[in-house]
Amino acid sequence: MNTSNFPCFFSIFFTVFFIARSSRIADVHSSPKHVALFVFGDSFFDSGNNNFLNTTRGYRANFMPYGETFFKYPTGRFSNGRLVPDFIADYANLPLIPSYLDPRTKRYNYGVNFASGGGGVLVETHRGFVIDLGTQLRYFKKVERSIRKKLGRCRARRLLSNSVYLFGIGGNDYIAPFEGSPVLKKYTKTEYVNMVIGNATKMLEEIYKKGGRKFVVAAVAPIGCTPNTRVKTGRQYGRCWDEPSALARLHNQLLPIALQKLANKLKGFKYTVADTYTVLQNRIDNPSKYGNPPNNILHLS
Template sequence: MATSSSNINLCFLMLCVSLLITTTCHGYSDHAALFIFGDSLYDAGNNNYFNNTIIRANFTPYGETFFKYPTGRASDGRLIPDFIAEYANLPLIPPYLQPGNNRFIDGANFASIGAGALVETNGGLVIDLQTQLSYFMNMEKQLKQQLGDTEAKKVLSKAVYIFSIGGNDYFAALAPNSTILQLHSRKEYVGMVIGNITTVIKGIHKRGGRKFGFSKMINLGCLPSLRAVKMANTGRSGCMDEATLLTKLHNRALSKTLKELERQLEGFKYSNFDA
């Protein structure tokens, strides 16, 4: 199983890289940027500069293996976007909120640890996906000021946009005191999550984005934290069935939605692989 997962990860990496690499490098019009949206799997440190949150990874042992200091990444080293950037001969894409960060021809990272597709998920403590889109729109204005409208549009149209989002929405629904799944059926709730993701995709497409990459959601039910919750609640070991079911519903719904968007949106291209 490990070999299969590694091969899929490599396929996702190489597909994103192939979309990013261009044949020439004369001027901005031939430059392929990387724009990053999502949660802790992709956040390079935005939460360090988001004053409303205590959800950060700016302390040891985070960052100890590669950077040798905590960068704000929820990892002891690099994240998937870092490897994509490296293989595409781009610099590591810094957090959008990092002070002094105003070079966007290589891309920007809008992801936030703890973020969800829904505004209510960890509301006020994270940069939710809709707010990430608003940051992207602000960045677009800055890019136009720097390059002019024509060149900025070329950068946005050639760029790759990658997403890892949704897991925290389901964590919120499965929290001990949550009433979310009492108020909504599983299908309805997944539809809300996918609906918000779709809105953001369309917002980016409207501004010229054409090439997208999506990480499928891992089986949340088998994460140690939710296995522990199951043990505490039921006395039984193993994966949490409810979380596993939500994961499957999410991945099916996302796959279906992306196929529909491919038919609906002009020039829309995407990859959708396991994280």
Template sequence: MSRLISSLIFLVFFVGLVSKSNASSSFRYSHKHVAFFIFGDSFLDVGNNNYINTSAYQLANYWPYGETYFKLFPTGRFSDGRLVSDFIAEYAKLPMIPPFLQPGSSHNYYKGVNFASAGAGALDDTFKGLVIPLKAQLRYFKSVATSFQQNLGKFEAKLALSRAVYLFSIGSNDYSSPSLSSYIYADYVAMVVGNTTAVVQEVYKTGARKFAFMNLPIFGCLPADRISDDSCNQEASALAALHNQVLFQSLVKLEKQLKGFKYSLFDFYSSLSEIIDHPSEYGFKEEKVACCGTGRLRAIDSCGGKREVKEFELCDNPNDYVFWDTHHLTEKAYKQLAAQMWSNQTKTSNSGFNLGPYNLEDLFHATYAEDSHLELPSCVTSFVSS
């Protein structure tokens, strides 16, 4: 009995020392919130490309981008306002997650950070030299994980990283690559998805356990890809569907292979298809024409007049439109997608559009105590069990 009491006293003393040693470095860190880390392309980029040497096609830091929500201060988001990740952060009671490259953003790392880059792909050669490819985003994340260890201590950092949620939206730009034509589609898709899951496994090794994914949208129904009679390009959509099938199968495998791996997979493809097929039920009046651009369906990528074509038209009310520009959605559409991702609610589908076992609300509310991979430091467990 006396030995048991001594063991308990030591355990309380040890935990007290750990808490005290971390007190000075964790003044900005709280167990009450779950950090949010974001990887991807223009669907999630909140301004990282503002800080790299790139082309106007990969930038959205000029009017009228952001004009609905950010008014005269465009942030680099490819929309008239906020993106899916902004609304998810709001649901999770977090502030807007800043871009990693934004000067002075490091003080927000404990609540998360955004690594996404417009134009980025899972392959390094996609828009090479103009974007932050997925592997570079991984390097940025590893530097953040290292700073967690340095500031919080190894155990507390692992705890924080395991509680965090990691959102990925990547792959769309890989299929605009000229090199695609030299591959069999199935082989190319396997390469894109393989690169994506390889990065996911590297993030997992840092202690991450809760992952969220958006699959690819229905390519052929974006304004830029509709064919001459304004109908959807079936070949382009079939390629996105193939990617999505392989991604789904890969995540099922990862769940079996990686202990504690939890994931949400949002069916961006089907959700956007549903909105396009039933626009009025979602509060839209125009599902084919972009709000900002020029030419047929405003499908020429000229929004803002900073790219090759300088002339552009701007609709009167973005809330009437599904698409903001040739490839991207309006804030209103993104808000609806975020609501579906968060709680699986949708106006016309009883089953929702989450293909994984969890939705985002599940992931954010899951606590570290549910994750069997977490253990006390070995010096504690060995002493108590002796």
């Protein structure tokens, strides 16, 4: 993933703040406005969790050329530089949000990143190789207990309610049916997409019960046009694979409806949907407009 244009991509997340209005680095014990950023997702957001899994090379980014531009070494990010959560943290004057599985991560004052490259909402998606969303939620609950133990119930509740919960997941669930899974023989496309969204919104509701109130949910990207997907399909060089992207588009149509139902149900639940699909598709279709060379594989369709 080339991140040279990610500041433009990142601009769609400015509605998050939420963070910007209340976050300036301050000691968690002294600032009632202290904010943390908790990140859930897949390879678009994974800051290195997969480095600490007993998984295959295909699910890791701990080798060059990953990380070559900003960090100058592979960090486990599926990128040559920073990812969207890194830009958000920088914008909000937060430190880089650490990976949960990194043994060096001891404090959660400013949040933690649970994302896992290849991860999905459904536990069946790449089972045994990655961290599914349900497991990411269980990790979050462990963090919540740790924060509550350290700060006390009231302070912990205030921190969690002020914080932002960033989600970017679902794409792998829509690739899986075309990698040998028979799931679309059991469900219609709409039923399958509603199952993915239903499981995801249940996770958001669980975080709400722990005090979370502010959620940013990224739409699923045009996954049939990612370099990895194009290469895996063995299709004509550079050609997009529309079937997964069609599921992504259906997901993106139904997601805001589900989130609004959740907002109607849960008092104080706030959310924004980042239109990742349109932002990335524009860059694929009009590469030179965003400073990319016209012969890049990303924009051959």
